[in-house]
Amino acid sequence: MIRNVSMSVFAALLGATALVTSAAAATADNGRQITQPINEAQRVILSGNTRPEANAKNDRGAVSDDLALDGMQLLLRRSAGKEVALEKRIRSIEDRNSPEFHRWLTAGEIGAKYGPASADLVKVTSWLEAQGFQVNGVSPSRMMIDFSGTAGEVRDAFHTEIHNLDVKGVHHIANMSDPQIPAALAPAVTGIVSLHDFRPHTNYHSRANYTFGTDSCYPLKGGSGGPCYAVVPADLATIYNFNPAFSAGYTGLGETVVVIEDTNVYNTADWSTFRSTFGLSSYTSGSFTQVHPTGSQTCTNPGTNSDQGEAILDAEWASAAAPNAAIELASCKDTTTFGGLLALENLVNSSSPPPIVSISYGECEAENGATANAAYNSTYEQATAEGTSVFVSAGDEGAASCDADESNSTHGIGVSGFASSQYDVAVGGTDFGDAYAKDQSTYWSSGNSSDYGSALSYINEIPWNDSCGSVLIATYYSGSGVTYGSSGYCNKGTDHTDFITTASGSGGPSGCATGKASQTGVVGGTCAGWPKPSWQAGFIGIQSDKVRDLPDVSLFAANGVWGHYYVFCDSDGGGCSGAPSNWDGAGGTSFSSPIMAGVQALIDQKTGEKWGDPDSDFYSLAAAEYGSSGNSGCNSVNGNGVASTCVFYDVTQGDMDINCTGTHNCYKPSGTYGVLSTSNTAYQPAYGTATGWDFATGIGTVNVNNLLNAWP
Numbered sequence: 001m002i003r004n005v006s007m008s009v010f011a012a013l014l015g016a017t018a019l020v021t022s023a024a025a026a027t028a029d030n031g032r033q034i035t036q037p038i039n040e041a042q043r044v045i046l047s048g049n050t051r052p053e054a055n056a057k058n059d060r061g062a063v064s065d066d067l068a069l070d071g072m073q074l075l076l077r078r079s080a081g082k083e084v085a086l087e088k089r090i091r092s093i094e095d096r097n098s099p100e101f102h103r104w105l106t107a108g109e110i111g112a113k114y115g116p117a118s119a120d121l122v123k124v125t126s127w128l129e130a131q132g133f134q135v136n137g138v139s140p141s142r143m144m145i146d147f148s149g150t151a152g153e154v155r156d157a158f159h160t161e162i163h164n165l166d167v168k169g170v171h172h173i174a175n176m177s178d179p180q181i182p183a184a185l186a187p188a189v190t191g192i193v194s195l196h197d198f199r200p201h202t203n204y205h206s207r208a209n210y211t212f213g214t215d216s217c218y219p220l221k222g223g224s225g226g227p228c229y230a231v232v233p234a235d236l237a238t239i240y241n242f243n244p245a246f247s248a249g250y251t252g253l254g255e256t257v258v259v260i261e262d263t264n265v266y267n268t269a270d271w272s273t274f275r276s277t278f279g280l281s282s283y284t285s286g287s288f289t290q291v292h293p294t295g296s297q298t299c300t301n302p303g304t305n306s307d308q309g310e311a312i313l314d315a316e317w318a319s320a321a322a323p324n325a326a327i328e329l330a331s332c333k334d335t336t337t338f339g340g341l342l343a344l345e346n347l348v349n350s351s352s353p354p355p356i357v358s359i360s361y362g363e364c365e366a367e368n369g370a371t372a373n374a375a376y377n378s379t380y381e382q383a384t385a386e387g388t389s390v391f392v393s394a395g396d397e398g399a400a401s402c403d404a405d406e407s408n409s410t411h412g413i414g415v416s417g418f419a420s421s422q423y424d425v426a427v428g429g430t431d432f433g434d435a436y437a438k439d440q441s442t443y444w445s446s447g448n449s450s451d452y453g454s455a456l457s458y459i460n461e462i463p464w465n466d467s468c469g470s471v472l473i474a475t476y477y478s479g480s481g482v483t484y485g486s487s488g489y490c491n492k493g494t495d496h497t498d499f500i501t502t503a504s505g506s507g508g509p510s511g512c513a514t515g516k517a518s519q520t521g522v523v524g525g526t527c528a529g530w531p532k533p534s535w536q537a538g539f540i541g542i543q544s545d546k547v548r549d550l551p552d553v554s555l556f557a558a559n560g561v562w563g564h565y566y567v568f569c570d571s572d573g574g575g576c577s578g579a580p581s582n583w584d585g586a587g588g589t590s591f592s593s594p595i596m597a598g599v600q601a602l603i604d605q606k607t608g609e610k611w612g613d614p615d616s617d618f619y620s621l622a623a624a625e626y627g628s629s630g631n632s633g634c635n636s637v638n639g640n641g642v643a644s645t646c647v648f649y650d651v652t653q654g655d656m657d658i659n660c661t662g663t664h665n666c667y668k669p670s671g672t673y674g675v676l677s678t679s680n681t682a683y684q685p686a687y688g689t690a691t692g693w694d695f696a697t698g699i700g701t702v703n704v705n706n707l708l709n710a711w712p
Helices: 007-018 022-029 080-094 107-114 118-130 151-158 183-188 233-239 243-247 269-277 308-321 339-348 370-386 471-478 589-607 615-626 636-641 704-710
Strands: 043-045 059-062 068-076 134-138 144-150 162-167 170-175 180-182 189-192 256-261 287-291 326-331 356-359 389-393 425-432 461-463 553-556 566-568 584-587 674-676
Touching: 043 183, 068 118, 068 151, 068 370, 080 107, 080 370, 107 370, 118 134, 118 144, 118 183, 144 151, 151 162, 180 183, 183 189, 189 370, 233 243, 233 308, 243 704, 256 308, 256 339, 256 589, 269 308, 308 326, 308 566, 308 589, 326 339, 339 356, 339 370, 356 589, 370 389, 389 589, 425 589, 553 589, 584 589, 589 704
Parallel strands: 256 326, 256 356, 287 326, 356 389, 389 425, 425 553
Antiparallel strands: 043 180, 059 162, 068 144, 068 189, 134 144, 162 170, 425 461, 566 584
């Protein structure tokens, strides 16, 4: 790793650390892109790198020139030829018929063969130091430079001011305009990942507290309460058929699952309490550790912050899916860069990159910014080349990821820039359809087992959707599936008020991975999505939109709208003493992502190797099952009558449509609330389920034991 080095020894250290042979060194110098002398008067704007909150309304003036900004990141750009070569190499690594199948690369090899030219690195780092910055490190992949300086140095070097902001009563700092760099450097520089302190949102939602009746988990017509069947690890194992795999010894033994965070957990004993309460402590090889990965990017111990609830649920539910695996929480303190990204970068640039990681945070593409989107894509691409499987929460706000945690969608259709790369598995969210079908007694025992389980079998699934825009909710409570218009459910008296929310499993087309939105948080302007990966093209139900579509696969993720949610132990929250019925309850794709990461640990254990991005195999297996017209035997509406051979369950009932206001992708013919739609003038809900793949649940949910047995 290269840290705190002077430029007099920079080139020598670069050669010693990243290049392994003289031939590799010659290869590394191909693709040189900086060919002109640096002229400070000739500059280019790094477009799409200003937060929408950095506006006149929120502006409270410039910060002090001497404000220290540590851990800034400059993302570099490999030449077009090298990018094509790396993508081709990754396809070969994933191709079972290739002699390079699973011949994973190291970070040093990626840097030497596919990274920016060493001469370009020297010029960029020399320029940074000439502006007064301290270069802290250059990643072995050669794609990221970590540097520190002051707000005054940022203003002078990048021609943008850092200001204080007041956003809804919360203090922030951010650059007020897109940064600029000398035009000569532009061919080798993508941009600055972040010059602000805004953080991504977590993807979990606490259990909804409905006010209908007493002892109710969800409202029922007439005011009486609906029964509660919370989901614990034993239920998860029954519903998704983990138990035969566990019995066969596939429990994650010898595998490691890393959950990426920007915080530590409040109390590490909570993980043990969760396991002992729910019968997992008998898997004695399971462990939990917290690390703060050091390397070329700034990483310090973050302590705890408001995200610690996210951290503990990630660790606990990854362990529920892979109870004998080592669960590792990797976290760094937030700088101007999200600490989770710093942790992941240091991990994939280490000598032993992890086999599996899970990320439960998100930010919509249009607000994350072009450089930050590129940083996640580049890091995931590197992870894939090294054999690391990356699972990411698709989001908790339907198809409106720029309206996370809001009551209404106002920004239209957009997806999370954390999940939209082709190099990650985007994990969506479902709910169970037993309450809608008024058939709960078929699927849940009236009593609990010793480990608090009560599920009896697989349960028919629907998309997780708390909104009045849900046709199923509207039908159940009003007798009509009409959600829009002044007589539709979203505008009908007061019956709908518990359902004015964006909370629902996310999906949609990548739309603003690159470029810049002309309106804050709204896909448009020069925005463009990531291209469609080969394993999605031609799949039944997939859109012919030429862009990456989300999600890939889903699991249960609801927070109680139909009486079901997850339980987790967090002694800083609701506590976890006594019966788990008194513990914290929540939902969200924050649960489904680490669980799928745990499933991957079982696959890795059974096959004895790591798999990089498993999407191509997921889609291949699903294509074999669904064919060109679907598989009626694996249709989730069959509930416990689904075929015993299904690898995936095709979710075909319901939608993830949500309520909206405004003019962006909002069909509102009358009334206060409309519903999210691909048309403003017609009802084209965003989005419903369909046979095969769909935006609501991807290729569906999994039968874990069948997935293991079918794995190629």
